[in-house]
Amino acid sequence: MPPSVTLAVTRYRPEQESEPTLQTYEVPFRKDWVVLDALNYIKDNLDGSLSFRWSCRMGVCGSCGMMVNGSPKLTCAAFLSDYLPGPIRVEPLNYFPIIRDLVVDMTDFMHKLKKVKPWIIRAQEKPLADGEYLQTPDQLEMYKQFSMCINCMLCYSACPVYGLEQSFIGPAAIALAQRYNLDSRDEAARERLEILSEHDGMWQCTFVGECSKVCPKNVDPAGAIQQLKLVGAVDWFRFLLPWGTR
Amino acid sequence: MSPGTQYTPYHPKWYRRRMSVWWWLQNRSYVYFVLRELTSVFVGLCALLLLWHLRALVQGPEAHAHFLAQMRRPFFVGLNGVGLLFILFHTITWFNLTPKAMVVRLGGKRVPDWTIAGLNYVAWVLLSVAVAVVLLRG
Ligand code: SF4
Ligand code: FES
Secondary structure, eight states, rough: SEEEEEEEEOOOTTTSSOOEEEEEEHHHHHHHOBBHHHHHHHIIIOEEEEEEEOSSSSSSOOOOEETTTTTTEGGOOOOOOGGHHHHEEEETTSSEEEETEEEEEOOOHHHHHHTTTTTTOSSSSOOOOOOOOOOHHHHHHHHHHHGGOOOOOOHTTHHHHHHHHSOOOOHHHHHHHHHTTTHHHHHOOOHHHHHTTTHHHGGGOOOHHHHHHHOOOOOOOHEEEEHHHHHHHHHHHHHSSSTOOO | OTTTTOOOTOOOOBBBBOOTTGGGGSHHHHHHHHHHHHHHHHHHHHHHHHHHHHHHHOOOOOHHHEEEEHTTTTTHHHHHHHHHHHHHHHHHHHHHHHHHOOOOOEEEEEEOOOHHHHHHHHHHHHHHHHHHHHHHHH
């Protein structure tokens, strides 16, 4: 077990420099430390000016996503011991603009998420007095996987389509659209299909599949997108038939 | 930056990285992906060869003999060999991806991925056998 490990961390201080640089720090190595612990060690002991986001330290909040040795990872789940002997490269998430050091701007995703209407939509709301909308365990199972998303953006950072074509609505937003489409209480699948069939929607996806590989919650956004494409294609063929819907 | 992208108005100076033209060499899945896209060129070429073959057949025995002679040239043998490899790569990778797009539920349970991929292979073998039977009989 080495006594210490080197981290090469992206620094970008917009008021001082016009481009990011890499700065190296030597941190003690501990078997139970993750990359986030090392960053916190740097912040507490070596350089208080280093900026990064984190909160829960347990893979729930989705705020600690960074590139570790070039792959998008939750740094609270990336053990130092998996990257020995180092140096370990820690960079801000790919394809997002950098605000400072390891902090990126995700506003783009917030707009895209809203666009797919990720909430339950009913043609007609039941009066309150009629009680809740009930759901069986099987009905829950239909969409549960897609509801596990923590908006960590690792999938966007793994998606070369998003890198090349930033208008692409992207993996997590589509997976979350599908989460509501598959919910037995929701009635707006058709509306979302139309939104997702627009130019920047699901058809931009070329099925690289990397989003599903990096997802820490096994959401499988690539699967969601292909399922939606199938629905979209079937819908289009039905439209061609004389007895089709519409 | 494309016009569809929106960022916080009046935001401080953020830095945008450029995507390298070599992005597809950065990890193995990207390489596989680009290879899979490239297979379309070979699938297209093999389709053209097939059309050419059909045309030779329609034109009569002489044209067909000429076609076969052409096919024996190293260039076409090579093209067919490489084409076959790419088509196999195309078929196998896509078959393995089908379970992603098709969620089949039987009796409330999701049919396992290998079954769905496996059915593609079974269909492939059955169709190949059918074609072989037709060819060998004729
Ligand atoms: S789909 Fe997975 S990788 Fe993408 S934001 Fe959600 S949890 Fe993160
Ligand atoms: S700190 Fe919350 S997911 Fe890593």
